[in-house]
Amino acid sequence: MTALNDETLPVAAEKAAALEEPRQQIRSRPGPLRRLYDWTIHWAQTRYAPWVLAGVSFAEASFFPIPPDVLLIPMGLARPRRALRYALLCTLASVLGGCLGYGIGALAFEAIGKPVLSFYNVLDKFDSVTMSFTDHGGIYVFVAALTPIPFKVFTISAGVCHARIPLGVLVLAATLGRGLRFFTLGVLIKYFGNPAKRFIDRYFNLLTILFLLLLALGFLCVRILGGCGDARVSAPAAPVPQETRNVGGKTMLSEEARNILLTIARQSVEAALKGKSPPPFNVENPQLQHEQGAFVTLRTNGRLRGCIGQFIAEEPLWQVVQAMAVSAATRDPRFFGNRLSPKEMDRLRIEISVLSPLKRINDPMTEMELGKDGIYIRRGMSSGCFLPQVADETGWSKEEFLSQCCAMKAGLAPDAWKEPDTEIFIFTAEVFEEKEK
Numbered sequence: 001m002t003a004l005n006d007e008t009l010p011v012a013a014e015k016a017a018a019l020e021e022p023r024q025q026i027r028s029r030p031g032p033l034r035r036l037y038d039w040t041i042h043w044a045q046t047r048y049a050p051w052v053l054a055g056v057s058f059a060e061a062s063f064f065p066i067p068p069d070v071l072l073i074p075m076g077l078a079r080p081r082r083a084l085r086y087a088l089l090c091t092l093a094s095v096l097g098g099c100l101g102y103g104i105g106a107l108a109f110e111a112i113g114k115p116v117l118s119f120y121n122v123l124d125k126f127d128s129v130t131m132s133f134t135d136h137g138g139i140y141v142f143v144a145a146l147t148p149i150p151f152k153v154f155t156i157s158a159g160v161c162h163a164r165i166p167l168g169v170l171v172l173a174a175t176l177g178r179g180l181r182f183f184t185l186g187v188l189i190k191y192f193g194n195p196a197k198r199f200i201d202r203y204f205n206l207l208t209i210l211f212l213l214l215l216a217l218g219f220l221c222v223r224i225l226g227g228c229g230d231a232r233v234s235a236p237a238a239p240v241p242q243e244t245r246n247v248g249g250k251t252m253l254s255e256e257a258r259n260i261l262l263t264i265a266r267q268s269v270e271a272a273l274k275g276k277s278p279p280p281f282n283v284e285n286p287q288l289q290h291e292q293g294a295f296v297t298l299r300t301n302g303r304l305r306g307c308i309g310q311f312i313a314e315e316p317l318w319q320v321v322q323a324m325a326v327s328a329a330t331r332d333p334r335f336f337g338n339r340l341s342p343k344e345m346d347r348l349r350i351e352i353s354v355l356s357p358l359k360r361i362n363d364p365m366t367e368m369e370l371g372k373d374g375i376y377i378r379r380g381m382s383s384g385c386f387l388p389q390v391a392d393e394t395g396w397s398k399e400e401f402l403s404q405c406c407a408m409k410a411g412l413a414p415d416a417w418k419e420p421d422t423e424i425f426i427f428t429a430e431v432f433e434e435k436e437k
Helices: 008-028 032-043 049-060 069-078 080-107 109-119 123-131 133-146 151-160 167-202 204-224 255-273 317-330 342-347 389-394 398-409
Strands: 242-247 294-300 303-310 348-355 359-361 374-379 382-386 423-427 429-434
Touching: 049 069, 049 080, 069 080, 069 167, 080 109, 080 133, 080 151, 080 167, 109 151, 133 151, 133 167, 151 167, 255 317, 255 342, 255 348, 255 429, 294 317, 303 317, 303 348, 317 348, 342 348, 374 398, 382 398, 389 398
Parallel strands: none
Antiparallel strands: 242 429, 294 303, 294 348, 348 429, 359 423, 374 382, 374 423
């Protein structure tokens, strides 16, 4: 055994330290999010930081996925004395970005707005969001500006509903909501900057998880937000001349009940096109108190001008018809660039389809009767439907009916209905409409 003298001990210690240093570096190497945070802190102290902050704030309000808080917080922590200045910059840029989102919704929904909403996977809830703007649109924009709800979804939706939500309302609501949000952060950072930075440095991983949970909560709020408000309606006027045909079943409604629904639909559409709430009705007919799905189809001179409906209802049938009539007139995404106008009311013909409950089937080629049954196809987050009368109007075969529903309505491959993970439902409908004038 070699003896260790006074000269060999320091050499051995140096070698041990050299071996230990890489191990410590490996153990303490930060994760990707931590490295991004450190990188942001570094660039937050450069002259380019305010421009980047303004750009992110502007883009986030119309299409960009990352909220400006991600930059505002580290920039404020790096220079607490400038935190309020950064908050003002965030607010102004975000409001301007909200105006861009409003313009996208009003002028370029099909080309830009729809792809943006599809990216955030909320297009299927878009109608529910716009319906919530009927009476209190400014409040919804304010809440979205203040919370983790993706702001861009509401700025685009407000643009789509520009007849009821003027640009000035959006600017005011966005200024109040975004200002309250960003200036609250700015004040906290300015007066608690250094302690807050030490806290973030110590609990960075936990705070990252909490931030991601809040962001996910915002998207969840968009997905579950819905409803058309608490509609209040009134007794219809004189009976509406109508034509009735039953598709796939016996007559479900009396002539009086059908007259009431057609009157409600027409008066609600007329009010919506004037930017007003539906007139008050007092509906006492017991046939219209059941929770039942319905579609409302609008045509002028035989040309489709809107068609929207729902299968599952939590409101009485007359309320469903009222809400779907307003939606068909003002929110059908196929007509955002060419909406129904008040001058078309004299030529408007309204058709209502009252639906039976959905029935799940396994083999549509044998279980579905063409011309009698409507079809509802669902796969994952994609879905689409055809009313029973579509088969008669188009002359499609059963296979064409299914394939076109997959391709045209659900955005799936034409033969997706043959796949085992595709759900297929059928339903029948009682269809009645106003007589042509």
